[in-house]
Amino acid sequence: MLYQVTDWDDAYANGIHIPRGDDFPARWEAEASAFRATARRQDLGRGDLFLPEGTAKGLAIFIHGGFWMRTSPATWSHLAAGPLVQGWAVAMPGYTLAPKARISQMTREAAEAISLAAERVPGPLTITGHSAGGHLAARMICDDGTLPNAVAARIRCCLPISPLSDLRPMMRTAMNDTLAIDDTEAATESPALLTPRSGIPITTWVGAAERPEFIRQARLLADIWAGLGAATDCVIEPGLHHFDIIDGLTRPDSPLTRTLLA
Structure with a gap:
């Protein structure tokens, strides 16, 4: 069956294709606020570091989405709940949004925040992120020096959720008009066009009810990086869409949380 995109704006539009999609932002804000009221939290400058009771088993990193233009780490604080119950610290780095910053600057800022959090929490690292944050999560393990070698050597899993792995369609x-991606930035900031660091397993995760472009982008990254020698998988979770695919991170026993921490 032929697949062709004729309306690129609609191809990446989520809320209008999700039942009661407009209700989700308020729900996220409420859940995040309630979580932050009781969490053990440290300031990362741009972002937050949440700490479990006792010594952390390691550090899980979640990078937020919003098409590089919207939201902040505070909106997604509740997604730290699952790893925290499992005894992991959780860092949620922030980054300057477009149009104040280009995506290349966001990559650098996310890497700096992750490096800072890694200094505070010893042990293994795992990296995840959602949508544009999934792009940045994958970008962190590209073999171009984005992360310092000492930090990258501690990463044992990268799990981009609904990632935008190829930036060319965004153009x-x-x-x-806001992101200002050009051919050069698409080539240097698209994980699917770059080489992953060796030795880091990558699992892309996407909902079966998502827009076809998000499913294609998730498969694309897993397929291309598998061809470059990486250990990859692509999980298409039945029944979930772009706004609820991340809910598994709130639960310590969900397949999503277990895969991130495995």
């Missing part, structure tokens, strides 16, 4: 959307 065809109205969002690019």
